[in-house]
Amino acid sequence: MRLFSMFRWVRRRHLMGLRGQVILEAPWAGGAVLFVCVVIAMLLANLPATKLYYHHLLQTDLSLLVRSPDGVIDWLFPRGMTVEKFVNDGLMVVFFFAVGLEIKREVVCGQLSTFRRAILPVLAAAGGMLAPALIFLAFNHGTAAANGWGIPTATDIAFAVGVLSMLGDRVPASLKIFLTALAVADDLGAVLVIALFYGGHVQIVCLLLALVIMLGVYLMNRMGEKRVFAYLLPAVAVWGLFYYSGVHSTISGVAMALLIPMEPRYSREYFAHKMRWLNARVLRAATHEDFPNEEQRFYLRRIHDLSSNSVGLSYRLEHALAPYVAFLVMPIFALANAGVEISSVEYLNIFHRSAESGSVGMGVFFGLLAGKPLGIFLASWIAVRAGLAERPAGVTWRMLLAVACLGGIGFTMSLFVDSLAFDDPTLVDRGKISILMGSLAAALAGSLLIVLFSKGAQSRKPAKNEMNK
Numbered sequence: 001m002r003l004f005s006m007f008r009w010v011r012r013r014h015l016m017g018l019r020g021q022v023i024l025e026a027p028w029a030g031g032a033v034l035f036v037c038v039v040i041a042m043l044l045a046n047l048p049a050t051k052l053y054y055h056h057l058l059q060t061d062l063s064l065l066v067r068s069p070d071g072v073i074d075w076l077f078p079r080g081m082t083v084e085k086f087v088n089d090g091l092m093v094v095f096f097f098a099v100g101l102e103i104k105r106e107v108v109c110g111q112l113s114t115f116r117r118a119i120l121p122v123l124a125a126a127g128g129m130l131a132p133a134l135i136f137l138a139f140n141h142g143t144a145a146a147n148g149w150g151i152p153t154a155t156d157i158a159f160a161v162g163v164l165s166m167l168g169d170r171v172p173a174s175l176k177i178f179l180t181a182l183a184v185a186d187d188l189g190a191v192l193v194i195a196l197f198y199g200g201h202v203q204i205v206c207l208l209l210a211l212v213i214m215l216g217v218y219l220m221n222r223m224g225e226k227r228v229f230a231y232l233l234p235a236v237a238v239w240g241l242f243y244y245s246g247v248h249s250t251i252s253g254v255a256m257a258l259l260i261p262m263e264p265r266y267s268r269e270y271f272a273h274k275m276r277w278l279n280a281r282v283l284r285a286a287t288h289e290d291f292p293n294e295e296q297r298f299y300l301r302r303i304h305d306l307s308s309n310s311v312g313l314s315y316r317l318e319h320a321l322a323p324y325v326a327f328l329v330m331p332i333f334a335l336a337n338a339g340v341e342i343s344s345v346e347y348l349n350i351f352h353r354s355a356e357s358g359s360v361g362m363g364v365f366f367g368l369l370a371g372k373p374l375g376i377f378l379a380s381w382i383a384v385r386a387g388l389a390e391r392p393a394g395v396t397w398r399m400l401l402a403v404a405c406l407g408g409i410g411f412t413m414s415l416f417v418d419s420l421a422f423d424d425p426t427l428v429d430r431g432k433i434s435i436l437m438g439s440l441a442a443a444l445a446g447s448l449l450i451v452l453f454s455k456g457a458q459s460r461k462p463a464k465n466e467m468n469k
Contacts, residue, residue, distance in 0.1 A: 030326035031162025034411065037334035038436065045339030054339060058084040078243060087336040088419060091329050093239055093253040095412075098325045099187050100257025101318040108262055111181035118185075120380060120389035121178060125185035127379025128407050129153040129193075132371030136363035143358030148421040150197060151360075151431055152367025152438065154190040154413030157183035158330065160406045163443050170454035174392035175403050182376065182407065190413045191254050198420040199247045206245035210238045210252070217259045226265035226313055231256070248420065260317060265309040278303050330412060337415045338436065340429045352430070360427055361434040364414070368438035369445065372408035377401045402449035408442025410435060 044054040062081045081089075103112075112118040132152035140146045160183060164171055217234045225231075235256045242252035266274070278299050285295040292300055308316065353359035380400060383389040391400070418431035 028162035028165045030158040037331040038338040041339035096250040096253035100254035121181035124376045127375035131375025132367030135367045135371040139363040140358035145358035155186045156411040159409040202246040206241045210241035260314045262312040262314040271310045360430045364434035365438040368408040373404040376404035405446030409439045
């Protein structure tokens with residue numbers, strides 16, 4: 001009985017592990033973790049027992065001070081590196097690196113690889129960035145908040161895809177592909193906005209040195225180098241140079257990702273020939289001992305190495321980084337940036353407006369809730385009517401508008417741009433609150449419209465017995 005109970009315990013633990021793995025791989029898991037981290041950050045920033053420690057922790061200095069023996073020369077590196085800056089300028093480089101890998105994959109062989117595939121999501125993404133920026137400027141033109149026009153222009157792919165996955169088969173598969181491709185094109189647009197409009201004073205020498213290193217990495221790629229360590233050290237050096245160049249350091253992540261080779265180290269012919277040879281050696285080394293024996297383990301490691309290097313380095317890195325980005329980097333970013341101390345009920349008033357500071361709240365809120373879906377929908381409608389693109393198969397215009405509302409979920413990139421756009425902490429915090437409220441409103445509006453329109457479509461379908469008549 002004891003042995004049977006132990007077997008049931010082991011089996012239960014195994015099944016729990018499998019369920020846990022399935023949950024972590026679910027499309028909605030990343031968005032759910034982000035939502036929980038937002039709630040935790042808001043609690044930490046406002047509870048009397050934790051808010052002081054929360055803000056002090058974010059401002060803790062992480063710079064390394066090196067002092068000469070005579071105490072005359074002090075060297076600080078990296079200069080001005082706090083916990084908050086380490087998250088936004090350090091950890092987020094990994095996020096932008098993963099974004100760059102995804103953009104490259106989609107451009108080379110994905111939904112953005114051909115003109116007919118790319119034109120609709122690219123134009124929709126452009127419209128979804130232009131309309132919110134114009135709405136924001138309509139509320140804030142000529143005020144201190146005008147520089148925040150880039151805040152409502154971004155879509156958070158983790159939240160948007162998470163909401164879509166929870167709605168199940170109400171959304172056609174072609175529309176899910178469209179939203180994913182749109183979010184990738186939107187990420188590319190957000191990267192360009194950050195690089196061009198939200199950098200500091202450019203240090204030409206640092207930037208030129210970074211470009212020289214990147215040129216060397218490009219030549220190394222062209223010469224056929226496929227090993228990961230050959231790209232790791234240059235990536236760290238480029239990040240440091242971007243950090244001091246005035247161009248935001250996260251852009252170095254995207255730039256280096258575009259230089260990672262997609263071609264595998266081993267060709268198809270070499271893989272097939274070598275795999276047959278290794279399989280034969282594994283079978284020949286079989287004995288009556290437990291599988292695998294020592295000789296078989298050697299050949300199995302060779303098979304693992306052969307299989308791994310027959311997939312491009314870019315694919316391997318994207319797959320390897322995905323869980324760390326979704327369940328470590330982005331949650332830490334949310335914990336560090338979503339915590340807003342709400343000093344009064346008036347602070348939650350997103351309709352607050354003044355002649356000097358404008359209305360960040362209305363610009364961001366209506367930019368996300370109205371600007372993003374209208375921009376995406378109108379750009380898509382114009383592209384289809386002009387004959388430049390085709391509407392996704394099996395998709396009505398009403399359903400496309402409903403899914404376009406989910407484009408107004410602008411969490412990660414929007415918070416990131418908000419931290420770059422303003423120097424005034426009050427404007428930064430108002431922007432954060434507006435992003436959270438606008439994204440929540442867009443998610444609810446999009447979900448409600450999808451449910452309503454999908455029910456309407458199902459009610460219009462003729463019954464099976466009527467179709468058979």
